[in-house]
Every structure is written in structure tokens, then in C-alpha cells.
Amino acid sequence: MPSDSPSTAALDERSLYLRRLAMRGILGPNRGHVGATLSLMEMVRVLYDSILRYRPDDPAWPERDRFILSKGHGCLAQYALLAEKGFFSVEALDDAFGLDSFLGGHPERGPIPGVEASTGALGHGLPIGLGMARAARLRGAAWRVFVMAGDGEMDEGSMWEAAMAAGRDGLENLTLLIDYNHIQSYGPVDAVQPLEPLAAKLESFGFAVAEVDGHDVAALESALGGVPFTAGRPSALVAHTIKGRGLPDAENDPTWHHKARFSDEQRAAMLAALGGT
Amino acid sequence: MRRTCLDAIHRLARADERVVFIGSDLGPGTLDAMREEMPERFFMEGVAEQNVVGTAAGMALEGFVPYVNTIATFLTRRCLEQTALDACLHDAPVRLVANGGGLVYAPLGPTHCAIEDLALMRALPNMTVLAPADANEMARLMPATVDHPGPLYIRLAKGGDRLVTRDEVPAAIGPAVPYGDPGDVCLVTTGVMLQRALEAAEILEADGITAGIVHCPTVKPLDTATLADHARHTRLLVTVEEHVVNGGLGTAVLETLTGGPPLKRLGLPHRFVENYGNQEGLLERLGLTAEGIAGAVRRELAERA
Numbered sequence: 001m002p003s004d005s006p007s008t009a010a011l012d013e014r015s016l017y018l019r020r021l022a023m024r025g026i027l028g029p030n031r032g033h034v035g036a037t038l039s040l041m042e043m044v045r046v047l048y049d050s051i052l053r054y055r056p057d058d059p060a061w062p063e064r065d066r067f068i069l070s071k072g073h074g075c076l077a078q079y080a081l082l083a084e085k086g087f088f089s090v091e092a093l094d095d096a097f098g099l100d101s102f103l104g105g106h107p108e109r110g111p112i113p114g115v116e117a118s119t120g121a122l123g124h125g126l127p128i129g130l131g132m133a134r135a136a137r138l139r140g141a142a143w144r145v146f147v148m149a150g151d152g153e154m155d156e157g158s159m160w161e162a163a164m165a166a167g168r169d170g171l172e173n174l175t176l177l178i179d180y181n182h183i184q185s186y187g188p189v190d191a192v193q194p195l196e197p198l199a200a201k202l203e204s205f206g207f208a209v210a211e212v213d214g215h216d217v218a219a220l221e222s223a224l225g226g227v228p229f230t231a232g233r234p235s236a237l238v239a240h241t242i243k244g245r246g247l248p249d250a251e252n253d254p255t256w257h258h259k260a261r262f263s264d265e266q267r268a269a270m271l272a273a274l275g276g277t
Numbered sequence: 278m279r280r281t282c283l284d285a286i287h288r289l290a291r292a293d294e295r296v297v298f299i300g301s302d303l304g305p306g307t308l309d310a311m312r313e314e315m316p317e318r319f320f321m322e323g324v325a326e327q328n329v330v331g332t333a334a335g336m337a338l339e340g341f342v343p344y345v346n347t348i349a350t351f352l353t354r355r356c357l358e359q360t361a362l363d364a365c366l367h368d369a370p371v372r373l374v375a376n377g378g379g380l381v382y383a384p385l386g387p388t389h390c391a392i393e394d395l396a397l398m399r400a401l402p403n404m405t406v407l408a409p410a411d412a413n414e415m416a417r418l419m420p421a422t423v424d425h426p427g428p429l430y431i432r433l434a435k436g437g438d439r440l441v442t443r444d445e446v447p448a449a450i451g452p453a454v455p456y457g458d459p460g461d462v463c464l465v466t467t468g469v470m471l472q473r474a475l476e477a478a479e480i481l482e483a484d485g486i487t488a489g490i491v492h493c494p495t496v497k498p499l500d501t502a503t504l505a506d507h508a509r510h511t512r513l514l515v516t517v518e519e520h521v522v523n524g525g526l527g528t529a530v531l532e533t534l535t536g537g538p539p540l541k542r543l544g545l546p547h548r549f550v551e552n553y554g555n556q557e558g559l560l561e562r563l564g565l566t567a568e569g570i571a572g573a574v575r576r577e578l579a580e581r582a
Contacts, residue, residue, distance in 0.1 A: 109367060117335075117338070117363075117367070118366050118367060121362055123327070124331055124358075124359065124362060124363055126331075127327065127328045127329075127332050127334075127335065128331050128332070128334055128335035128338070128363055129335060130328070130331070130332045130335060131332035131334060131335020131336040131338070131343075132336070132338065132339050133335075134320075134332065134335070134336060135335065135339035135340070135341055136339070138297075138317060138318070139339075157327065158325075158327035158328055158331065161323075161325035161327055162328045162331065162332070164323065164325070164328075165322060165325070165328055165332070
């Protein structure tokens with residue numbers, strides 16, 4: 001198996017803990033995008049643990065790196081990290097999606113400290129991130145922009161419009177991460193709208209591309225610690241992941257893309273799988 | 278008017294380093310002077326309106342004031358979601374400078390005729406919508422566009438439009454501009470319909486019908502106070518716009534004025550344009566000339582006498 005295939009090794013305690021945090025935002029409201037939340041967890045973990053520069057007590061700190069979750073439906077993973085890092089309380093996760101909660105089903109800039117762009121409609125994060133990267137370059141600022149997209153999201157033409165422009169501009173302060181879990185809403189990416197050869201496509205648009213096991217923390221740290229992969233070019237990290245990773249019932253099952261009304265048995269199984277009670 | 282607007286962007290950029298220009302594959306030579314003087318703040322993008330507006334929003338969120346310029350239909354139809362979400366939801370100071378509002382591109386057909394741009398933009402929360410009547414009004418309004426909070430849509434006319442607005446009228450985003458006192462009829466205009474309305478008022482005057490004009494260079498938010506004030510002193514309100522009668526200026530007036538005099542909306546029929554020719558020819562065919570407006574007013578007054 002190539003080294004960039006998604007690992008099926010047991011998740012470490014921190015990955016399990018972060019999943020339990022994210023699940024509070026799903027089991028509380030009894031609904032949510034389970035699959036994406038779990039496939040991109042190690043990527044947001046590594047970003048917030050090791051890569052991004054930020055200040056939880058000063059979310060608008062001008063020198064912070066900008067992270068845009070373009071596939072906004074995976075927001076509970078980001079919320080878990082933001083809460084754990086102190087941008088807001090962990091307890092807020094229990095009321096996610098609630099009538100008066102500031103945590104909605106997609107990230108919103110403004111209400112949620114640490115969120116740089118309101119996403120949810122797909123195909124918006126890379127153009128916005130491109131504009132931010134351009135702003136940093138114009139100002140001579142050292143901060144960087146990281147945009148995480150879904151594989152299904154790469155069906156959107158706007159992503160490729162932005163990719164073309166990023167390549168032309170040689171924006172080395174821009175990194176695109178793709179959560180390549182191979183399942184979009186309706187079914188397998190390879191059946192609905194194949195993306196291959198994805199890495200070669202991005203390369204041809206001007207990105208320096210690396211592929212990685214999107215659940216391998218050390219490999220992600222190494223890859224993301226090395227951006228820009230090539231001076232003078234934007235970077236793209238194609239991360240091979242497993243949708244629903246960590247919940248045996250959900251893994252690679254399109255019906256867990258968005259799930260609601262969990263049975264008692266499902267709740268118990270989810271918590272047990274994640275080492276909770 | 279387009280040249281005036283683009284030159285104003287260049288001047289504003291000289292005075293304020295937040296101002297940048299982003300075109301979407303415009304004609305050769307566009308704003309060459311700005312490109313040569315400050316190439317780092319002049320961007321000519323490809324034919325990619327979704328990316329252009331998203332990128333502009335990203336820059337605006339980082340403190341820049343991007344002026345985005347391309348043809349009105351592409352700027353309103355193609356990237357409506359980017360305008361709605363990236364610009365409006367974020368309340369980002371993106372300025373959409375739209376070439377060829379209305380029937381300017383008549384010979385190019387329905388793909389290029391911006392007949393519902395005001396309706397689309399007016400429907401978006403946080404969006405402010407401007408449609409000046411001539412180059413002078415454009416020049417007076419442009420300085421106010423830099424610091425205006427939130428996104429702006431600026432509808433440009435053909436260019437060479439007759440200069441009728443008065444330099445002594447202070448330009449601001451928001452206020453409507455009355456031309457003449459309220460009369461038997463009050464013509465409410467936006468964009469280059471002001472020129473036709475002024476002529477129509479003269480024609481009506483000769484018939485013994487007094488006509489006041491309230492010109493609305495800002496379509497949203499509409500200056501309802503000035504409109505209400507004039508509505509109280511007239512027998513008939515007639516809105517005149519180079520735009521479908523659904524969703525534009527006339528609809529905005531209908532939404533906000535209740536209990537006033539009868540209101541007649543003049544504009545384009547709610548269908549895609551079916552002829553080519555030129556702007557003047559199409560306007561004439563559709564009754565949006567001075568004579569057409571005056572005739573509609575006479576008929577309305579006669580029916581209601």
C-alpha cells in the first residue's frame with residue numbers, strides 16, 4: 001500500500017479526544033455532517049497544534065495565519081479545535097446548531113471567533129483565500145493562508161478559476177488542502193464525478209503538490225511544516241482520508257455524510273468507538 | 278461615464294492605498310495609466326467572475342477596497358452567489374462597477390442587456406445600489422464610495438450621456454435629488470432616465486401639466502423621506518427606469534410608499550430583449566423616450582381625471 005493511502009491504524013488518544021469533542025456538537029443537536037467532520041480531523045488537529053500561528057485571546061491578531069474551511073460542513077472538527085484552544089468554551093459545542101447558539105451548521109465569520117470566512121456553499125474558500133493571500137503579499141506581511149476543500153467541492157468551477165489564478169500569481173503564501181475521502185454526498189467520487197488525476201491537474205494549474213495520508217499526524221506535520229513546497233508557487237496537499245474515520249459504522253458509508261436522529265444503539269456505539277462513555 | 282468612473286478609481290487609489298482595481302478581461306488599454314503608475318494595485322483577471330468577486334471579497338476582508346469592473350450582466354448573473362455570500366454576507370466593501378446597465382449593449386442581444394441587474398442587487402442584504410445619470414454625477418459620487426461600509430453596486434451607462442446633473446448638488450450615497458418643485462405629476466427616475474424625464478417635463482409644461490422630478494442615483498437604500506415629501510404634493514407618481522418593471526426602482530417605490538397618490542411604473546417589459554439595433558432605438562420602441570414618458574403621463578392623468 002503506498003505511504004499516502006489513508007492509514008487504518010488505531011487513532012491515538014488525542015485524535016479520539018478531539019472526535020469526542022466534535023461528537024458533542026453532533027449528539028447534542030442529534031444531527032450533523034459526521035463523515036466530513038471525521039475525515040478531516042487530523043488535518044485540523046495538525047494545523048492548530050503545529051502549523052497555524054494564532055492567538056485565541058486575540059482572534060483578530062493581524063499577524064495570524066488565516067485558515068478557511070471551504071468545505072464548511074466539516075465545521076465541527078474546526079469547532080472542536082477552536083474550543084479546545086480557547087477561542088470559546090468547550091461547553092458551547094453541546095448547543096451547536098441551537099436557536100441561540102453562535103455555532104451553526106457551517107462556519108460564520110463574525111459570530112465565531114477564529115473563523116475567517118463564512119462558508120457552506122461550496123467553491124468559495126479558495127477565491128476568498130486567494131484574495132487574502134494577495135492582500136498579505138501587497139502588504140509584505142508574513143502571514144499565510146490555508147484553505148481546506150473537499151473532494152466533491154473540487155467539482156465547482158470556481159475552485160479551478162481560483163487555482164488557475166493562484167498558479168499564475170505564484171502565491172507561495174497560499175496552501176490548499178484537499179480532504180480526499182473519495183465519497184461525496186451521493187456516492188463515490190469515482191462514480192459521481194471522478195477527479196483523477198487530481199494531483200497532476202493541480203500541478204498543471206501551477207501548484208506544487210504533495211500527497212499524504214490524511215490521518216497520519218507525523219506525516220501531516222512534516223508536509224504542512226514544509227510549505228511552500230516550492231518557492232514561488234502555491235502549495236496543494238492532497239490528503240487521502242477515510243470518510244467517517246473512527247466510527248466503524250460510518251466509515252466509507254455515504255449515508256453518514258449527514259446523519260440525524262441517532263438511535264440509542266448508534267449513540268452508544270459511537271461513544272464506545274471513540275473511547276468515551 | 279465609464280471613463281469618468283475608471284479615472285476616478287485611479288485618482289482615489291492615488292489618495293488611498295487601500296483602493297485596488299480588478300478587471301475581468303477588459304478591453305486593451307483599460308486604465309493603462311493606473312497600471313503603469315501602480316501596477317501592484319491593478320489586477321486584470323481572466324474571464325472568471327466567480328473567482329474575481331471571491332478574490333475581491335478576500336481582499337476587502339483584509340482591509341482593501343477593491344473596485345471590480347466588467348460587463349453588468351456577467352457581474353450580476355454569473356457570480357450572484359459570490360456577490361451574495363462573499364461580498365454581502367461578509368458585508369465586505371467590494372465595489373462592483375458594472376458596464377452597460379440597461380440596454381447599452383442592445384446590438385449584442387439578451388446575454389448582454391442588463392435589464393434586471395438592479396432587482397438582483399437590490400434583493401441582496403447589505404448591498405447598496407447606485408445608478409448615476411451622467412458622468413458629472415458619477416464623478417461627484419465616486420469619492421463617497423471609498424469609505425462607504427459594505428458592498429456597492431455601481432451601474433454605468435453608455436458614455437457620452439447628456440450632462441444634466443447640477444454640480445452644486447452635493448453628492449452623497451443615499452439622498453434623492455429633486456429637479457423642480459412637485460407638480461401635477463412627480464417623475465421618479467434613476468440612471469439615464471433623468472435626461473428623458475427632464476425633457477418630458479418640458480413637453481408636459483407646454484401642455485399645461487406641471488411635472489416635478491425626483492432623481493434617485495441611489496436605488497437602495499431608497500430616499501423614502503424625499504419621495505414621501507413629493508408624493509404628498511402631487512396627483513400622480515410615475516417611476517421611470519431602464520430596467521424591467523419588476524424588482525427595480527418602481528417596485529422599490531411601491532414597497533415603501535403606501536397611501537399616496539396613484540403610481541404608474543414605466544420601464545422595460547418583463548421579458549428578455551427581443552430586438553437588437555441600439556439603446557436609443559430600443560428605448561423608443563419601448564416608450565422610454567421623453568415623448569413616450571409625456572404621453573404615458575397624459576394618459577394616466579386623463580384616466581384618473
